[in-house]
Amino acid sequence: MSIRPPKDRALAVTHAFQSPATHGFVRVAAATPVVHIADPKSNADEHIALIRQAADQGVDLIVFPELSLSAYAIDDLHMQAALLEAVETEVGRIAETIKDLKITAVVGAPVRHEGRLYNCAIVIADGWLWGVVPKTYLPNYREYYEKRWFSPASPELAPSGGVPFAGQQAAFGAHLIFSIEDRPEVTFGVEICEDYWAPLPPSTRQALAGAKILLNLSASNVVIGKSDDRAMLSSSQSARALAAYVFTASGWGESTTDLAWDGQATIHELGAKLAEGERFAMDSHLTIADIDVDRIAQERLRTGTFADCARREIKPGDYVDVPIREQGRGAAEGPLRRPLDRFPFVPDDAARLDQDCFEAFNIQVQGLMRRLKSTGSKKIVIGVSGGLDSTQALLVACRAFDRLEMPRTDILAYTMPGFATSEGTKSNAWTLMNSLGVTGAELDIRPAAEQMLKDIGHPFADGQPVHDITFENVQAGLRTDYLFRLANQNNGFVLGTGDLSELALGWATYGVGDHMSHYNVNGGVAKTLIRHLIRWVAEKEHDGGARDVLHAILATEISPELVPAGADGKIQSTEATVGPYALNDFFLFYITRFGLKPSKVAYLAHQAWGDASKGDWPAHHPEADRVEYDLATIKAWLRKFLIRFFQTSQFKRSALPNGPKVVTGGSLSPRGDWRAPSDGNARVWLDELDANVPD
Ligand SMILES: Nc1ncnc2c1ncn2[C@@H]1O[C@H](COP(=O)(O)OP(=O)(O)OC[C@H]2O[C@@H]([n+]3cccc(C(=O)O)c3)[C@H](O)[C@@H]2O)[C@@H](O)[C@H]1O
Numbered sequence: 001m002s003i004r005p006p007k008d009r010a011l012a013v014t015h016a017f018q019s020p021a022t023h024g025f026v027r028v029a030a031a032t033p034v035v036h037i038a039d040p041k042s043n044a045d046e047h048i049a050l051i052r053q054a055a056d057q058g059v060d061l062i063v064f065p066e067l068s069l070s071a072y073a074i075d076d077l078h079m080q081a082a083l084l085e086a087v088e089t090e091v092g093r094i095a096e097t098i099k100d101l102k103i104t105a106v107v108g109a110p111v112r113h114e115g116r117l118y119n120c121a122i123v124i125a126d127g128w129l130w131g132v133v134p135k136t137y138l139p140n141y142r143e144y145y146e147k148r149w150f151s152p153a154s155p156e157l158a159p160s161g162g163v164p165f166a167g168q169q170a171a172f173g174a175h176l177i178f179s180i181e182d183r184p185e186v187t188f189g190v191e192i193c194e195d196y197w198a199p200l201p202p203s204t205r206q207a208l209a210g211a212k213i214l215l216n217l218s219a220s221n222v223v224i225g226k227s228d229d230r231a232m233l234s235s236s237q238s239a240r241a242l243a244a245y246v247f248t249a250s251g252w253g254e255s256t257t258d259l260a261w262d263g264q265a266t267i268h269e270l271g272a273k274l275a276e277g278e279r280f281a282m283d284s285h286l287t288i289a290d291i292d293v294d295r296i297a298q299e300r301l302r303t304g305t306f307a308d309c310a311r312r313e314i315k316p317g318d319y320v321d322v323p324i325r326e327q328g329r330g331a332a333e334g335p336l337r338r339p340l341d342r343f344p345f346v347p348d349d350a351a352r353l354d355q356d357c358f359e360a361f362n363i364q365v366q367g368l369m370r371r372l373k374s375t376g377s378k379k380i381v382i383g384v385s386g387g388l389d390s391t392q393a394l395l396v397a398c399r400a401f402d403r404l405e406m407p408r409t410d411i412l413a414y415t416m417p418g419f420a421t422s423e424g425t426k427s428n429a430w431t432l433m434n435s436l437g438v439t440g441a442e443l444d445i446r447p448a449a450e451q452m453l454k455d456i457g458h459p460f461a462d463g464q465p466v467h468d469i470t471f472e473n474v475q476a477g478l479r480t481d482y483l484f485r486l487a488n489q490n491n492g493f494v495l496g497t498g499d500l501s502e503l504a505l506g507w508a509t510y511g512v513g514d515h516m517s518h519y520n521v522n523g524g525v526a527k528t529l530i531r532h533l534i535r536w537v538a539e540k541e542h543d544g545g546a547r548d549v550l551h552a553i554l555a556t557e558i559s560p561e562l563v564p565a566g567a568d569g570k571i572q573s574t575e576a577t578v579g580p581y582a583l584n585d586f587f588l589f590y591i592t593r594f595g596l597k598p599s600k601v602a603y604l605a606h607q608a609w610g611d612a613s614k615g616d617w618p619a620h621h622p623e624a625d626r627v628e629y630d631l632a633t634i635k636a637w638l639r640k641f642l643i644r645f646f647q648t649s650q651f652k653r654s655a656l657p658n659g660p661k662v663v664t665g666g667s668l669s670p671r672g673d674w675r676a677p678s679d680g681n682a683r684v685w686l687d688e689l690d691a692n693v694p695d
């Protein structure tokens with residue numbers, strides 16, 4: 001049911017690639033106006049000024065604090081007819097003044113209706129009052145006395161026919177779900193302060209009824225520690241309701257007769273904080289962020305529990321949809337206004353990164369310990385190349401053996417030089433094995449590889465410099481062959497090393513190759529995180545020679561070392577072939593974790609990586625690696641990623657060794673997070689990329 005007749009014309013509005021709205025973002029502002037006590041005219045002036053400022057910045061939806069037009073802490077003045085009439089007049093003036101701005105404003109006001117007074121939020125856009133939402137839970141304990149003046153929202157679900165206010169008839173009730181007609185994906189619900197301190201906030205049911213953005217108009221006096229409580233409630237409500245939560249509390253100017261006010265303003269989305277305003281400020285100001293309603297929709301879609309809960313809790317007719325009729329929304333271009341990590345698997349915040357590394361390492365170690373216990377194996381076998389992945393797997397093995405009080409000498413580590421192994425990596429491998437106290441050995445695979453190449457009639461056996469895939473895979477395959485037979489011979493099992501990013505790209509030799517092992521501790525860890533993990537373990541657990549060689553390994557270019565260096569001396573570079581891992585991990589995260597479209601992933605990657613001088617970098621990220629990528633480069637690598645991920649490599653993931661899921665971004669195990677056909681194609685993703693990302 002709709003309170004107003006729907007428009008009878010096509011609604012589709014298209015925006016430019018660089019417009020956040022194109023990619024499902026909506027710009028929201030939490031307003032913190034200077035408060036004038038029981039002075040609606042001055043308060044309306046503050047509102048109009050902030051609404052204009054917000055509209056200038058492309059804001060689509062702005063929300064003010066509780067009773068923002070009258071002030072909150074005015075006690076019995078709420079009952080004064082002159083004040084109530086002035087509020088009504090000023091709401092009308094605001095509606096008229098902002099009617100040509102492409103913005104929806106939600107203001108706080110006392111509203112008389114059917115002989116009662118309600119503490120309300122009023123939704124204003126396009127010259128109309130689209131809805132008046134009364135507060136459900138009126139605090140009447142300790143410092144609060146709201147029941148002395150106000151009535152609560154009616155517990156009946158269906159709202160009344162509407163409320164006459166400021167010369168209009170507006171929808172009335174706590175069961176209104178608003179949407180922006182030109183952008184129907186933008187839906188919001190409104191609650192007022194104490195509502196979200198209740199065990200069952202009205203916004204929970206509003207979310208289940210379809211609201212993706214939940215607004216809270218608040219007048220929450222400040223005492224020590226309360227800002228943390230409010231932020232916790234906002235964050236948890238946005239996480240539990242799979243929504244965005246916009247909170248703004250009154251600040252400077254409210255009466256300090258008995259209380260004080262800090263003007264806290266926060267915007268959360270799916271549990272994460274997008275923005276917070278300055279507290280205890282003395283000026284009127286805005287806290288702005290772009291909310292990703294598209295991501296919220298995706299998250300609700302894939303978390304079936306949300307729809308199951310909605311089906312149990314919401315009956316047809318419980319809520320009324322109010323489409324706000326307004327055109328030309330969300331045309332703002334320019335940078336996205338929300339935090340965006342360059343490295344979705346590596347937090348910028350040093351403390352968070354430390355915690356992530358602690359957890360990742362312990363997950364890997366615990367996985368291996370359990371497998372050692374259950375198999376009764378006393379030994380493991382691992383190929384150590386001097387590269388990142390085998391180093392991390394070896395560090396995990398050492399920690400697991402230490403915790404199980406098994407001797408590290410029962411870790412049988414083999415370095416196996418081939419045709420392209422450099423002195424540098426081989427010497428790093430030896431230094432690593434020695435300094436960690438494992439049993440090291442060297443096994444030259446070249447004679448066996450030459451024999452195999454000869455047996456299959458490969459031109460390399462005749463001295464020709466043919467370094468094709470067969471040449472590469474003969475070496476990778478023989479290494480694996482040796483490791484598996486050594487495991488049999490020593491009553492142990494082969495520890496796998498391939499990481500999540502390689503699995504995404506299919507960057508491993510299938511079956512008889514590094515793709516296979518008896519247990520793989522790295523399959524759940526992205527390459528960009530492995531770098532930080534090695535650094536973290538180096539600092540926490542090692543010193544002297546081990547720490548030095550770990551830093552030397554971190555400084556080595558990533559290479560499979562299967563093809564000898566060319567005449568120019570350049571080694572086989574993995575990233576030159578598959579693309580920078582920084583970008584590939586970015587693509588992987590947004591495509592698998594949220595199922596986003598390639599054009600949106602390209603847009604986000606460009607926002608994150610387009611300018612090296614903007615935004616944060618993770619702690620310890622080398623200056624020399626602080627690079628940037630233009631849109632054309634991002635598009636080209638994304639195209640390759642899509643082909644590799646959706647078309648050519650799933651068969652490798654459909655047959656994976658066991659190993660623990662580590663990152664929230666997901667794992668690629670066919671028994672866990674990611675199931676897909678091994679004979680699919682990438683057409684739909686490539687078409688979407690080509691159609692929607694400019695060259
Ligand atoms: N959907 C599908 N279902 C079943 N089989 C399928 C298939 N698609 C291809 N195949 C078959 O699979 C074979 C191709 O796969 P595969 O044998 O693995 O070979 P392939 O993927 O072509 O080559 C392995 C790649 O991984 C790189 N590598 C290897 C080792 C270590 C590292 C590293 O740095 O980490 C990198 C190496 O440089 C090379 O580019 C072909 O025989 C093909 O016919």
Ligand SMILES: Nc1ncnc2c1ncn2[C@@H]1O[C@H](COP(=O)(O)OP(=O)(O)OP(=O)(O)O)[C@@H](O)[C@H]1O
Binds near residue numbers: 416498
């Ligand atoms: N020279 C080598 N000696 C022993 N094992 C090797 C050698 N080269 C490769 N391997 C084994 O094959 C695996 C895959 O090789 P790859 O080069 O991808 O891994 P890496 O060198 O450990 O790490 P990265 O891919 O990050 O450089 C290695 O982790 C290792 O177990």
Ligand SMILES: NC(=O)CC[C@H](N)C(=O)O
Binds near residue numbers: 219
């Ligand atoms: N205005 C209100 O509803 C205030 C009550 C709320 N519990 C708070 O302290 O923030």
